Amino acid sequence: MSTIAALTKPQILNLYRQYIRTAKDFTSYNFREYFLRKARRDFRLYKDQIKTEEDALAKFNMIREELAILKRQSIISEMYTFDKLVVEPIKTPK
Amino acid sequence: MFRTVLKQSAIIAKQQQKSLLFKTATTGINTGALRFYSAASTLSKDDITKRVIDVVKSFDKATAAKENITAQTTFHKDLGLDSLDTVELLVAVEEEFDIEIPDKVADELKSVGETINYISSNPEAN
Numbered sequence: 438m439s440t441i442a443a444l445t446k447p448q449i450l451n452l453y454r455q456y457i458r459t460a461k462d463f464t465s466y467n468f469r470e471y472f473l474r475k476a477r478r479d480f481r482l483y484k485d486q487i488k489t490e491e492d493a494l495a496k497f498n499m500i501r502e503e504l505a506i507l508k509r510q511s512i513i514s515e516m517y518t519f520d521k522l523v524v525e526p527i528k529t530p531k
Numbered sequence: 532m533f534r535t536v537l538k539q540s541a542i543i544a545k546q547q548q549k550s551l552l553f554k555t556a557t558t559g560i561n562t563g564a565l566r567f568y569s570a571a572s573t574l575s576k577d578d579i580t581k582r583v584i585d586v587v588k589s590f591d592k593a594t595a596a597k598e599n600i601t602a603q604t605t606f607h608k609d610l611g612l613d614s615l616d617t618v619e620l621l622v623a624v625e626e627e628f629d630i631e632i633p634d635k636v637a638d639e640l641k642s643v644g645e646t647i648n649y650i651s652s653n654p655e656a657n
Contacts, residue, residue: 446614447634447638450614450615450618450634450638451634453615453618453619454618454621454622454634454637457618457619457622458622458625458631461622461626477615477619480615481615484615
């Protein structure tokens with residue numbers, strides 16, 4: 438993280454947290470798991486890739502825009518019902 | 532004729548707006564089970580401890596020291612999680628207890644014990 442000076446670590450972690458929370462809102466298993474995988478992969482990848490501050494800021498803004506799309510789409514996904522896939526565990530009430 | 536059509540669509544739009552308002556007003560009240568804040572939290576500390584440890588155990592990235600997780604277990608040192616993993620684990624904990632841990636608090640949580648303490652202090656956890 439030392440390469441990213443303009444952006445603080447909490448800022449990036451907060452973005453990651455929001456991304457994961459939003460991904461978990463998807464009702465469809467396929468979308469939900471895909472975006473969780475994508476979040477994990479992208480953040481780790483960028484952590485190693487990014488060398489300059491401008492680069493970091495550009496990526497940060499790109500993910501922020503992605504997050505906005507994700508938020509809208511997760512809301513849309515909540516408007517429809519999806520049948521559970523066979524791979525999904527059935528949640529038992531606590 | 533054109534004018535009447537316009538008028539009608541305006542009326543419909545108004546009605547829709549009204550019904551929308553009504554809907555948001557009602558759903559605003561009925562989110563989740565109703566519990567009075569004067570009532571003490573029903574969660575016992577043992578209960579919270581057990582559930583937090585269960586979440587940590589089922590978190591697939593926590594590799595080391597999986598058998599004996601206690602309140603003293605720290606995310607970074609004992610479980611080998613980096614900062615991104617920790618964020619992910621805390622989101623899983625949030626989901627388990629139906630709460631949202633504020634960013635400032637979540638950045639400070641570094642061990643299982645601290646997480647348990649925060650949840651027991653949060654009246655919304657269930």
